[in-house]
Amino acid sequence: MMRPRTVNLLTVIALSIALSSVLLQSPHTSVHAAADQVTFNRQIAPIIYNHCSSCHHPGGAGPFSLLTYADARRWGTVIENVTQSRFMPPWLPAPGYGSFADDRRLPDEDVQLIKKWVTAGMPEGDPADAPKPPVYSTDWVLGPPDLILKVPLPMQVPPSGTDLFQNFILPVPITQTKYVRAMEIKPGAPRVVHHANIIVDRTASLRHQHPNDWQEGIPGMEVMFDSGDTFDPDSHFLFWKPDTPALIEPEGMPWRLDPGNDLVLNMHLKPTGKPETVQATVGLYFTNKPPVAHPMLLQLEDDAALDIPAGDPHFVIEDHLKLPVAVDVLGVYPHAHYLGKKLEGYAILPGGEKKWLILIPNWDIDRQSVYRYKSPIFLPKGSVIYMRYTYDNSAANIHNPNSPPIRVRAGNRSVDEMGHLWLQVLPQPIPNSDEDPRLLLEQAWMENRLSKDPNDETALYNLASVKMSESDFTFATDLYRRILTGSPEDTRTLTALGTALDKDGNWEGAESEYQKALVSDSQYADAHFDLAQLYFKHNSYAAAEQEYRSLLVEDPKDAAAHNGLGAVLLATNRIAEAQNEFQAAISFDPDSFDALYNLASIEASDKNYPQAIGLLQQALKQKNDADAHQLLGSIYIQSGRLGDALQQFKVVQELRPQDPLPHRQLAQLYDQIGQLNDAIRELNAALALEPGNADDWNNLGVLQARAGNTAAARKDFEHALTLDPQHAAARANLARL
Ligand code: HEC
Numbered sequence: 089m090m091r092p093r094t095v096n097l098l099t100v101i102a103l104s105i106a107l108s109s110v111l112l113q114s115p116h117t118s119v120h121a122a123a124d125q126v127t128f129n130r131q132i133a134p135i136i137y138n139h140c141s142s143c144h145h146p147g148g149a150g151p152f153s154l155l156t157y158a159d160a161r162r163w164g165t166v167i168e169n170v171t172q173s174r175f176m177p178p179w180l181p182a183p184g185y186g187s188f189a190d191d192r193r194l195p196d197e198d199v200q201l202i203k204k205w206v207t208a209g210m211p212e213g214d215p216a217d218a219p220k221p222p223v224y225s226t227d228w229v230l231g232p233p234d235l236i237l238k239v240p241l242p243m244q245v246p247p248s249g250t251d252l253f254q255n256f257i258l259p260v261p262i263t264q265t266k267y268v269r270a271m272e273i274k275p276g277a278p279r280v281v282h283h284a285n286i287i288v289d290r291t292a293s294l295r296h297q298h299p300n301d302w303q304e305g306i307p308g309m310e311v312m313f314d315s316g317d318t319f320d321p322d323s324h325f326l327f328w329k330p331d332t333p334a335l336i337e338p339e340g341m342p343w344r345l346d347p348g349n350d351l352v353l354n355m356h357l358k359p360t361g362k363p364e365t366v367q368a369t370v371g372l373y374f375t376n377k378p379p380v381a382h383p384m385l386l387q388l389e390d391d392a393a394l395d396i397p398a399g400d401p402h403f404v405i406e407d408h409l410k411l412p413v414a415v416d417v418l419g420v421y422p423h424a425h426y427l428g429k430k431l432e433g434y435a436i437l438p439g440g441e442k443k444w445l446i447l448i449p450n451w452d453i454d455r456q457s458v459y460r461y462k463s464p465i466f467l468p469k470g471s472v473i474y475m476r477y478t479y480d481n482s483a484a485n486i487h488n489p490n491s492p493p494i495r496v497r498a499g500n501r502s503v504d505e506m507g508h509l510w511l512q513v514l515p516q517p518i519p520n521s522d523e524d525p526r527l528l529l530e531q532a533w534m535e536n537r538l539s540k541d542p543n544d545e546t547a548l549y550n551l552a553s554v555k556m557s558e559s560d561f562t563f564a565t566d567l568y569r570r571i572l573t574g575s576p577e578d579t580r581t582l583t584a585l586g587t588a589l590d591k592d593g594n595w596e597g598a599e600s601e602y603q604k605a606l607v608s609d610s611q612y613a614d615a616h617f618d619l620a621q622l623y624f625k626h627n628s629y630a631a632a633e634q635e636y637r638s639l640l641v642e643d644p645k646d647a648a649a650h651n652g653l654g655a656v657l658l659a660t661n662r663i664a665e666a667q668n669e670f671q672a673a674i675s676f677d678p679d680s681f682d683a684l685y686n687l688a689s690i691e692a693s694d695k696n697y698p699q700a701i702g703l704l705q706q707a708l709k710q711k712n713d714a715d716a717h718q719l720l721g722s723i724y725i726q727s728g729r730l731g732d733a734l735q736q737f738k739v740v741q742e743l744r745p746q747d748p749l750p751h752r753q754l755a756q757l758y759d760q761i762g763q764l765n766d767a768i769r770e771l772n773a774a775l776a777l778e779p780g781n782a783d784d785w786n787n788l789g790v791l792q793a794r795a796g797n798t799a800a801a802r803k804d805f806e807h808a809l810t811l812d813p814q815h816a817a818a819r820a821n822l823a824r825l
Contacts, residue, residue: 126205127213128157135198136160137222139177142331145224149278149330155221157212168206171199178455185447186420187462190332228272230334233371235262237351240303242367245280245357251502252357256305257295258370259350264679267342270373271326272334275355277364282356283456284368286326288343289350309354309500321526322385325419325512327458338418340380345372347677381514383418384526386533388433388475388509391498392540396427396505398493401482403427405507407540408474412532413525415513416464420446422475423508425453426487427496430478433509438470445473445511452487464514475509527554545571549581552588561592577608583615590622598622613639613646620652624659632656647677654686663690681710689719697727714743721753730761748774752784755791764795782812789821801825 126132136144136154144150144159153159160167170176171194179192205211239256275281289295295302324343326335337343353368388407396403422431428451435443446459467473481493489503490496496505515525531554537547552567568585571578586601599622605615620635636653639646654669667690673683684707691700704720707713721736734757741750751774758767771788775781789804802825808818 125208125211126201127211128160129213129215129217131201132160132205133219135201137219139194141222147226147278161210164206164210168203171202180448180452180455181459182447182449185444188459189462228371230270230272230373233272234374235372237370239368242365243305245364245366246359247362248359253309254305254307254355254357255294256353256355256368257302257350258353260345262345262347266345266374267378268345268372269342269375270334270336272371273328274369276367278330279360280357280364280366282358284328285354286328287352287354289352292348292350294352295350321530323383325421325458329457341383342375342379382526383512383514384529386511386513386529388473389507390540391506394498394505394507396479396481396496398495399482401480401484403479403481404476406474406476408472409532409536410472411467411469412528413518414469414516415467417445417461417467417511417513418464419458419460419512421458421510422446422448423456423506424451424477425502425505426489427479427481427485427505428477429480432476435467435471435473438468477507479505527557530554543574545574552584556588561588564588565592579605579609579612579615583618586618595622595626611642613642617648624656629656629660645676647673647680651680651683651686666690679710681707685716692719692723697723714740730757733757746777748777759791764791767791780811782808782815785811786815786818786821793825798825
C-alpha cells in the first residue's frame with residue numbers, strides 16, 4: 089500500500105531590488121560625543137550587530153558588510169531610510185498579529201536611535217564603549233555534524249537572467265533509522281541562494297524518475313513525491329534562509345530518516361551579476377531518542393479559485409478548515425507569488441473569539457519565510473482556521489510580472505499564482521481514546537480538499553489510507569474505486585485496492601486487483617510483494633515462493649522478500665534454507681523485526697537458547713511486541729530463568745490486557761516458585777476475562793486446596809463441573825476433597 093502525497097515545494101521568485109547607486113555621504117566632520125549623545129559605539133553597534141550583521145558580513149546574504157564603524161558610516165543615511173521605511177531588516181508579519189520567535193522587526197526605539205545618530209552626524213563615540221563585533225565562521229555552527237551530505241555535482245549560475253529553481257537530490261547513506269535533531273546547510277554560494285525547502289523523499293521517487301541525470305538536479309519550482317506506505321504525514325518545516333543556517337528542532341520532536349530516503353533541496357537561486365557556482369552541503373545531527381511528540385503539517389489553499397482578471401486590484405480567495413481535535417500551532421508558512429498583497433491567517437474559536445495566526449499587510453515573495461511562534465497557539469477542538477489572501481493584479485502593483493497586466497491563474501511558474509497557508513500543528517491526544525489524533529486531522533483536511541474538488545485523487549487516496557488504518561475497509565475500497573474510475577491503470581491504487589479487499593475478506597478480489605497492477609507494470613514490486621503475502625496467508629506456498637523469488641531476482645538485497653521467502657520455507661519444512669533467508673534478511677536490514685523474530689523461533693526450537701534470546705532482545709529494540717515477549721518468556725522457562733520469565737509475561741499481560749493467557753502463564757510460574765497467593769490472584773484475573781473456562785476453575789480449586797481454603801476449593805471444582813459436567817479432573821479433585 090503506497091501513499092502518494094502532493095508536496096508542494098513552495099516556490100519563490102526573487103524580486104531584484106536595485107541598490108541605490110548614488111549614496112549620499114554626509115560630509116565628514118569630527119563631532120565630539122557628548123554624554124547624552126547617541127554614538128556608534130554605545131547604542132548603534134549593538135543594534136547593528138544584533139539585527140543586521142547576520143546577513144551583512146563577508147560571505148553573508150547581504151550585499152555589503154556592516155561590521156565596523158566605517159561600514160555603518162558609509163551606509164548611514166541609507167540605513168536611516170531603510171529602517172524608517174521598515175525595508176530592513178527583512179520582516180513581513182505585522183506586529184501584534186502573532187508573536188514569533190526570531191522576530192527580526194526592529195523595536196521603535198532602535199529605529200529612533202538610528203535616526204538620531206544619523207542626524208547628529210554619526211559620531212563614533214568612546215572606543216571603550218565599543219562592543220566586540222560578531223565573528224562569523226564558515227565552519228559548522230553546531231559543531232561537527234554526525235553525517236555530511238554533499239550535492240553530487242556543482243551547478244553554474246549565470247551572472248544574469250531569471251531566477252532559477254533547482255531540486256538537488258541527496259541520497260542518505262544510512263543503514264538504520266536515524267532521528268534528526270538539527271540540520272545545517274551550507275549553500276556553497278550564500279548570495280545566490282535565496283532560500284531552500286528541504287523535503288524528505290521517503291521512496292527516493294524523484295531520483296527514480298530521473299535515473300540518468302539526477303546528479304545534476306532537477307529544475308522546477310514544485311515536485312511531486314510518493315510519501316511511502318505508512319501513515320507518516322510530513323511533520324516539519326525544513327526551510328532554510330541565509331541568516332539561520334541551523335534548523336534546530338524542539339526537544340522531543342526530531343524528524344525521522346530511514347534507509348532509502350533521499351533529501352531533496354529545492355533551491356531558489358538568483359543571479360548576482362557575476363557567474364557563481366553552487367554546490368550545497370548539508371550537515372545532519374542525530375539523537376538516539378525517538379520523537380515523543382508528533383506534529384503534522386496542514387495546508388489551506390484554494391488554487392482552483394485563482395483566476396484573477398487583468399487589472400483587478402482586489403481579488404480574494406479563502407479557505408477554511410474545522411479542527412476535529414485540539415491543537416497547538418507551532419509555526420506557519422504563508423505562500424503566494426508576485427500578485428499576493430495581503431495575506432491573513434486566523435482562527436475563530438468555538439466561542440466566537442478571533443485569534444490571529446499571521447497578518448502580512450504587504451506580501452513580498454522574495455522575503456517569504458517560515459514563522460515559528462514564540463509559544464504555541466492553542467486552538468480548541470471545533471476551532472475553524474481561515475486563510476484569506478488578497479491579490480493585486482493591477483499595474484500599480486510594483487511586483488506585477490506582467491506589463492500590462494494579464495489574466496492570471498494558478499500554476500507553478502513564476503507568472504502563475506498560488507495561495508497556500510501551511511501550519512505546523514501538534515495535535516492533542518483525544519480524551520478517553522488512543523486513536524492517533526493526526527488521523528482525524530488528516531481526514532478533516534482531505535474531506536476539505538474533496539469538498540473543493542471531488543475528483544482530487546491525492547485526497548481520495550489519503551482519505552482511503554485513513555479509513556484503512558481505522559479498519560473501515562469497505563469505505564476505503566469505495567474510495568480506491570473512485571480513483572480508478574479516473575485512472576484505471578494506476579498501479580499504486582490497484583495494489584491498495586487489493587490490500588483493502590484482502591482485509592475485507594475478499595481474497596479472490598484482492599488477487600485480481602494485484603494482478604491488474606502487474607499487467608499495468610510487471611515490475612511493480614509492491615504488487616508482487618502483496619500478492620506473495622496473500623498467497624502465503626492462504627497457504628498457496630508455491631505461488632508465494634515464486635513471487636518472492638521474482639522479487640529477489642529484481643533486487644537481491646530486498647530484506648523483506650528474503651524474510652517472506654524464509655517464512656514460506658519454514659512453513660514447508662525446509663528449515664535450513666529458511667534459516668539462510670532470515671540471515672540474509674538481517675544482513676541487509678539489521679532492524680528487521682520479522683526476520684529477527686523468525687530466526688529466533690528456529691533457534692529456540694533447536695534449543696539454542698542463548699542465540700534465540702539475543703535475537704529476541706534485538707527484535708524487541710525495534711518493536712515492543714507481545715509475541716516476542718511471549719516467546720522470550722517461554723525460552724527463559726526452558727532455560728530455568730523463572731524470574732526473567734515472570735518479567736516477560738508481565739509485559740505480555742500489559743500489552744494484551746484483554747487476553748487471559750498471560751495471566752494463566754503467570755499463575756503457573758508463581759505456583760512453580762511457591763508464590764501461591766500471587767498464583768491465585770492471576771487465575772482469578774484470567775477468569776474475570778474468561779469466566780466460562782472450566783480448566784481455570786479446576787486449577788483455581790487445586791490452588792485453593794493447597795492454600796488450605798477447602799470451602800473455596802470445593803466451590804471452584806463444582807463451578808468447573810457446572811460448566812463442563814464431563815470434566816474428569818474436577819470430578820476427581822472434588823471426590824478427593
Ligand atoms: C536576513 C538578511 C538581512 C538582514 C538581517 C538585514 N539585511 Fe539589509 N539587506 C539584505 C539583502 C539581501 C539586501 C539586498 C536587497 C534585498 O535583496 O532585499 C539588503 C540591503 C540592505 C541595504 C541597501 C538597501 C538599498 O535600498 O540599497 C541596506 C542599507 C541594508 N540592507 C541595511 C540593513 C540594516 C541596517 C539591517 C539591520 C537593521 C539589515 N540590513 C538587516 C539582507 C539583510
